[in-house]
Amino acid sequence: MNFEEYFPVWHKLSPLHQKMLSEGTAVRQVKKNTVLRGGEEECLGLLLVCSGQLRAYILSEDGREVTIYRLFERDICLFSASCMMNSIQFDITIEAEKDSEIRIISPQVYAKVMEESAPLANYTNQIMASRFSEVMWLVERIMWQSFDRRLAEFLLEESRIEETGELRITHEKIASHLGTAREVVTRMLRYFKSEGLVELSRGVVEILDEDGLLKLCGQD
Amino acid sequence: MNFEEYFPVWHKLSPLHQKMLSEGTAVRQVKKNTVLRGGEEECLGLLLVCSGQLRAYILSEDGREVTIYRLFERDICLFSASCMMNSIQFDITIEAEKDSEIRIISPQVYAKVMEESAPLANYTNQIMASRFSEVMWLVERIMWQSFDRRLAEFLLEESRIEETGELRITHEKIASHLGTAREVVTRMLRYFKSEGLVELSRGVVEILDEDGLLKLCGQD
Numbered sequence: 062m063n064f065e066e067y068f069p070v071w072h073k074l075s076p077l078h079q080k081m082l083s084e085g086t087a088v089r090q091v092k093k094n095t096v097l098r099g100g101e102e103e104c105l106g107l108l109l110v111c112s113g114q115l116r117a118y119i120l121s122e123d124g125r126e127v128t129i130y131r132l133f134e135r136d137i138c139l140f141s142a143s144c145m146m147n148s149i150q151f152d153i154t155i156e157a158e159k160d161s162e163i164r165i166i167s168p169q170v171y172a173k174v175m176e177e178s179a180p181l182a183n184y185t186n187q188i189m190a191s192r193f194s195e196v197m198w199l200v201e202r203i204m205w206q207s208f209d210r211r212l213a214e215f216l217l218e219e220s221r222i223e224e225t226g227e228l229r230i231t232h233e234k235i236a237s238h239l240g241t242a243r244e245v246v247t248r249m250l251r252y253f254k255s256e257g258l259v260e261l262s263r264g265v266v267e268i269l270d271e272d273g274l275l276k277l278c279g280q281d
Numbered sequence: 282m283n284f285e286e287y288f289p290v291w292h293k294l295s296p297l298h299q300k301m302l303s304e305g306t307a308v309r310q311v312k313k314n315t316v317l318r319g320g321e322e323e324c325l326g327l328l329l330v331c332s333g334q335l336r337a338y339i340l341s342e343d344g345r346e347v348t349i350y351r352l353f354e355r356d357i358c359l360f361s362a363s364c365m366m367n368s369i370q371f372d373i374t375i376e377a378e379k380d381s382e383i384r385i386i387s388p389q390v391y392a393k394v395m396e397e398s399a400p401l402a403n404y405t406n407q408i409m410a411s412r413f414s415e416v417m418w419l420v421e422r423i424m425w426q427s428f429d430r431r432l433a434e435f436l437l438e439e440s441r442i443e444e445t446g447e448l449r450i451t452h453e454k455i456a457s458h459l460g461t462a463r464e465v466v467t468r469m470l471r472y473f474k475s476e477g478l479v480e481l482s483r484g485v486v487e488i489l490d491e492d493g494l495l496k497l498c499g500q501d
Contacts, residue, residue, distance in 0.1 A: 119420070119421060121421070121424070121425040125425065127420075129417075146406060148408075149410045150411075151413075151417040151418065175399075177399055178399055179396060179397055179398055179399040179402050182399050182402035182403045186395075186402060187368045189406065189409050190368035190409065192413070193369065193371075194368065196413070196417065197373075199420065200347075200416065200419065200423070201339060201371075203423055204345075205341040240424045
C-alpha cells in the first residue's frame with residue numbers, strides 16, 4: 062500500500078514511525094449502506110478510502126439526518142478516530158454510499174506516532190482544517206441560502222459525483238442529505254419540474270436543464 | 282506573561298521555541314465593538330484573551346451575522362491566524378464584545394514553531410477540535426431545534442455570562458447572534474412576555490422565569 066498517496070509528509074516520518082503505521086493498518090471491504098461508525102460505537106480508527114465513497118452525517122434524536130461531508134478515493138476520515146482527541150465532543154456517523162475498500166489505522170498507533178512526530182501532527186491539523194472549512198460552508202448554506210438553491214446545488218453535485226444527469230435517488234434520501242422533510246423536497250422538485258429543470262419518475266430525478274439549475278445557484 | 286496558562290504544553294517546548302514565541306507576541310488593548318479581523322483583512326495572528334470577551338461570527342453577502350463561538354479569558358483564537366494553514370477556506374470575523382486585553386502571536390512565528398514542535402502541533406489540534414465541536418453543536422441547533430428553544434438558550438447563556446437577569450441587549454443584536462431577522466426575535470420575545478417568562482423595556486430583556494426558560498430548553 063502506498064501511504065505517500067494519503068500522507069504527503071510520509072517521507073518526513075522516521076522508519077520506525079512508518080513501520081508502526083504500516084503494521085497498525087488493516088484492510089476492509091464494505092458493502093454499500095454499511096454503517097461504519099454509529100455515533101455511540103467505540104473508536105474505529107482513521108479511515109483511508111482506497112475506492113468507493115463514504116458519507117459523514119449527524120443524526121437528530123428523532124432520527125433525522127443531515128450530510129456533513131463526503132469522502133472519496135484518497136480521502137482520510139479523522140472523526141472515526143475521535144477518541145484520539147478528547148476535545149472532539151460530537152458524534153458523526155459514517156456510512157458507505159458505494160461498495161468501498163478502506164484501510165483502517167488503529168487509533169492508538171496513530172495517536173502515538175502523532176504525539177512524537179511534528180510532521181504528522183501538522184498534517185492532521187490540515188485534514189481537520191479542511192473538514193472544518195466544509196462544515197463552515199454547510200453552516201453558511203443552511204443560514205443564508207434559500208432551499209431552492211440548496212436543492213439545485215445538491216442535484217448538480219450528485220450529477221458530478223455520479224457522472225450522469227439521471228440520478229437514482231429517492232426524495233427521502235435527498236431529504237436526509239439536506240436535513241429536511243421528504244414533503245419539502247417533493248414540493249420543490251415538482252416546482253423544478255414545472256419550470257422544465259428536471260423530469261421525475263419513480264426513484265429517479267433526471268436533470269433536463271443544467272444551466273437553469275446553475276442559474277438558481279447564482280453561477281450563471 | 283504566563284504562557285503556561287494558555288499552553289499547558291509550554292514546558293515541553295525547547296528554550297529556543299519558548300523564546301521565539303515570547304518575542305513574537307505583542308499586547309493590545311481593544312475597546313468594546315472593535316472589529317479585530319474582518320473576513321478579508323490580512324492575517325492578524327493567534328489571539329490570546331487576557332481579559333474581556335470576543336465574539337467570532339460569519340457574515341452573509343447582504344450583511345447578516347451569526348455567532349459561531351465566543352472567547353473568554355484564557356481562550357485562544359486560532360482562526361485569526363488562518364493564513365498559517367492553507368486548508369482553512371472560510372472567513373470568520375472577530376469582534377470585542379467587551380473592552381479587552383489581548384496578546385497577539387505573530388502567525389509566521391507560531392507556524393515556524395508548530396512545524397518543528399510536535400507538542401505545540403498537537404495542542405493546536407486540540408484547540409481546533411474544540412472549536413470544531415462548538416460549530417457542530419451550532420449545526421445541530423440550527424438544524425433540529427425550534428427557534429423558541431434557541432432563543433431561550435441564548436437568553437440563559439447571556440444571563441450566565443453577564444451574571445445578571447437584566448440583559449442590556451437590543452432585539453437587533455440578538456438577531457445577529459442567532460442569524461435571523463429582528464422581527465422574528467421581537468415576535469418570539471413578545472410571546473415569551475405573554476407567557477410571563479420575560480419583561481421587555483427599551484434595550485432591556487429581563488428574565489422573570491428562569492425555570493420556564495430552562496423547561497423550553499428541555500432542561501427541567
